[in-house]
Amino acid sequence: MMTKFDQKTLVFFLSADLLFVFLHIVLGFMVMKGWVSIWPDFFNIGRDWSAGEILNYIKWVLIIFTVMSIYLHRRVPVFLGLAIFFLIALFDDSLQLHERGATWLIENTPMYDLFGTDQGVAGELVIWTFLGILSVSCLAIGWIMSPPEECRRIVPVMLLFFGVVFCAVVLDVLHHKLPTPRSLFAGLLGILEDGGEMVMLTFLLAYVRGGLKSAITDEQVGLSSKLSVTGQS
Template sequence: MALIEINFLRRLLFSQHGYVCLRDDKAALKVGFTLSFLVVVLVLVHIVTHQAINISNYENMLLIKIHEFINLGNDTSLSETLNHGMLFSCAAIFLYIFFKTYARVMLFFNVFFIFAWLDDSAQYHERVGGVVSESLRIPSLFGLRGQDFGELIAWASIAVMLLAVALWAYNGKQPGDLNIVVILSKPIAALIFCGVVFDILHIIIKGYWADLILTVLEDGGEMISIAAAVAASLAVLNGADKIYKNK
C-alpha cells in the first residue's frame, strides 16, 4: 500500500509541462515528498494498529488510543488535521499569488481549496447532504442511501459555484494561465477521484478487508493528492514572476 502511494505521488509530481515545471523546483519537491512521507507513515500506522486490534485476544487500550489518534477516517484525528493544514496552505498560497499577479485563475484555485478545506474541516457535504435528504425524502437506490444522494447534490452545488468562478476566470484569462491549470490539474483530479469514486465504492462494498482497503485508498489517496497539490502550489508561487513576465 505504501509503495503504491509513493508511486502515485511521483506520477502526480513528474508529469507537468509548461513555463514552470514542478520537477525543476527542488524546494517545492522537498516539501511535497516530506508531506508524502508523513502521509505514508500515517497510513502504515493506521493499517498496523487496525490489524493489531483486530487479531488481539484482549482489549489493548494503547493500540486503540493510537489508532483513534491516527485513524484516516476520523474527522478529529491527526491525519485529518494534517489534511486541513495542507488544504488551508494551498488556499492561502493562491490568494497571495492572486494579489501579486491579479491573474483570475489564482482566485479560482483559491476558492476551490477554500471549499475543499471547509468541506474537510466542517463536513459540509455530510451536513448539507443530510438536510437535503431529509427535506426531499430521497429513497435508497442502487445500494446508495438517501444521505449519499444528498451528499452528491451538496457536491453539485459547490461545482456550480466553482463553474461560475471558472467562467469569470476564463473571461479574464492571461497567457500564463494554462501553465497553472496543467500544474494543478492532476493533483486536483486525483483528489476528486479519491473523494468521490472511492467514497461511493466504500459505501457500496461491505466487509472487513473492503473497509480497510477502501479507507486507505480514499483517505490516504486524498492526502497524497493534497500533498502533491501543496508542492504544485509552491512551484506556482516560486515561478509566478516567470509565468506572467510576458503578460
C-alpha cells in the same frame, strides 16, 4: 517532472502522510486481531479531525495562502478564482458540508422514497454537485477574465486536484456501496481512499509551491533582467 514540485514540501508532508497511514494500518490490524480493544479516532485516517485529516486541512490552508499570494502579486483573476475554489474545498473537508448537507436532505426531503438504502450516497452526491457548481463558477469567472497564457498555468494544478477528487469522492462512493463494509477488502479500499487523498493533496501542495509559484517568479525575474539591460543600453 519532479523539479516542478517543491522538494522540501514533498518530502516533509509525504513522510507525515506515510507515518499516519502506517499507524492506521498497524492499529487496525491490532484491533482486528483482538490485541487492543480501542482504536483512537485521532489515529484513524478515516475519521474527521483525526491527525491525518488535520494535516490535510493544513495543506489546504497552505495551498490557498500560496495561490492568494500569487494573485496579490499578479492581480490576475484566475488565481483569485482558484483560491476561492480551494477555499470551498477546505470548508467541505473541515466542516463536513457534504455529510451534514446529506443528513439535512434525508431528514427534510423524500430521499428514502427516491433512493432507498442509497439515500446517504445520493444525498452526498447532491451536495457535492452543488458545491462543484459553486466552486467551478468562481473559477470559470476568473478564467474568462484572464489572459489564456495565465489560465494555462493552472492546468497541471487542476489535474492534480482531480486526483484528490478521485480518492475523496469516487473511492468514497465505491466504499459505501460495498455489501460488507467491515471486510478486509473494505478496509484496504478505505486506506486507498483516505491515504490516497492525503498523498494526492501533498503532491498538489508541492506543485503549487513549486511549479506554479516558481514559473511566475522566474518570469518576473526574467522581465526585470530585460528591463535592466534595456535601461543600461
